[in-house]
Amino acid sequence: MEQTTIPTLHHMVSSNSFPVLVTLEEASALRPDGLKYDIVHYRRPRGRAPPELKQVHPLGKSPVMVVRQADGSGTPETMIESRLLIEYILDEYTNGELDPPEEDKRRANFWSEFMLRSLMGKVIILIPWLMIPRVMPFGLRHLLQLLFAPLVKILAQDLHQFYQFTNDGLSDERPWFNGRNFGAADLKTFFVLDLCEQQGVLWKPKKYPRLASWHAAVKERDAYKRALEIGGTYDMSMIE
Ligand SMILES: N[C@@H](CCC(=O)N[C@@H](CS)C(=O)NCC(=O)O)C(=O)O
Known part of the structure; x- marks a missing residue:
């Protein structure tokens, strides 16, 4: 596929x-001459x-x-929203190799939606209650942790339920959210798990073995490792 546009x-x-x-990087790996970006x-x-x-x-x-x-030629197009950017790259620069197969499309869509909205929603609500004490001086940190503990416990229980449900969505037959093989749905969803891990809210990953193996397998991919080298710091627990 000839590359007529450059992102x-x-x-x-x-x-x-x-x-x-x-x-x-995934799209680049699929093209004989790589992707120019x-x-x-x-x-x-x-x-x-x-x-x-x-x-x-x-x-x-x-x-x-x-x-x-x-x-x-023409005027460059400016785009935002990470999920849409991922879809654009896959549409424009691959031959559909990473699209979910027809029979897995609904499942792949469901998991993208669930993880980006429901799971991410839970994580975003929980994080400030953990972060606020972390950035306070020691004495105040302890007091705030005690004060927030009942709320954190309720939110954490919810999150555990969500992890369990997500874990149970994977199977030997379909170990990827995209289906039998890695693809678009995995690219759209791994960020949520990275965030949970880096924020320290992915407790007891052994309780969720399929989810943990999926996450480890995504991080083992060459494209993920290349992106770490190219992109610089990737640590959402840190505030620079
Ligand atoms: N829904 C947007 C989110 C964009 C967004 O809020 N990005 C964050 C980084 S994860 C940001 O720029 N935060 C810095 C700030 O708000 O100043 C997407 O998925 O691209």
Whole structure:
């Protein structure tokens, strides 16, 4: 497939630009001559996107992808929303090798939706209650941890249920959220598990062996490792 457009990924460290970068690398590995793409790196000072990103898109969040014609014609297109960027890359730069097979499409869609909305929703609610004490001076940290403990316990129980349900969605026959083989649904969902792991809320992964093996298998892929080398810091437990 001839490459008529060239994407530029505006990539902020430790953000959900990472799965987009992994997708670019997966697409690149499928093409005999690789995928030509550019990357612009941004730091994440105090956890926030730097003001330079606002020059690329008015919201100034990460990721942003700008796609230009390879022959220099036309006006470049600026896109946001990591899930849509992943879909765009797979549509434009692969021959459908990573699409779920027809019989697994509904299942793959379900897991993408569930993990990005329901599981991510639970994680996002829980994280501030763990983070606020962490950034406080020692004495206050302890007090806040005690104060927040009942709420954290309730939210954690919910999260455990969600992990169990997600774990049970995988099987020997379909060990990937995309189906029998790795693909689009796995690219869209692994970020949630990375976030849980890095934030320290993926407790007792041994209780969820299928989920843990799936996550380990994603991280073992060459594209994931290449993206770690290219993208710089990927640690959402840190606030730079
Ligand atoms: N729904 C958007 C989320 C964009 C977003 O909020 N990105 C975060 C990084 S994970 C960000 O830029 N945060 C820094 C800030 O809000 O200043 C997507 O999936 O791309």
